Amino acid sequence: MKMQKKQNLPQKVCIVCQRPFFWRKKWEKVWDEVKYCSQKCKREARLK
Numbered sequence: 001m002k003m004q005k006k007q008n009l010p011q012k013v014c015i016v017c018q019r020p021f022f023w024r025k026k027w028e029k030v031w032d033e034v035k036y037c038s039q040k041c042k043r044e045a046r047l048k
Contacts, residue, residue, distance in 0.1 A: 016041035 010023040014037035021037035036042040 014038075014041050016045050 006022075010031065011020050012034065013020050015035050017037065019037055023031060027034050036045065
């Protein structure tokens with residue numbers, strides 16, 4: 001895989017806190033399914 005500079009990483013907006021977050025290596029295979037920027041936002045979404 002070709003190395004990417006940080007400014008070239010894909011970005012999404014968290015559906016809970018509305019903050020932008022960037023692609024991470026651990027999300028490489030599931031990037032299309034990622035909705036939350038953190039575990040905290042994921043927990044808060046379940047409580048609503």
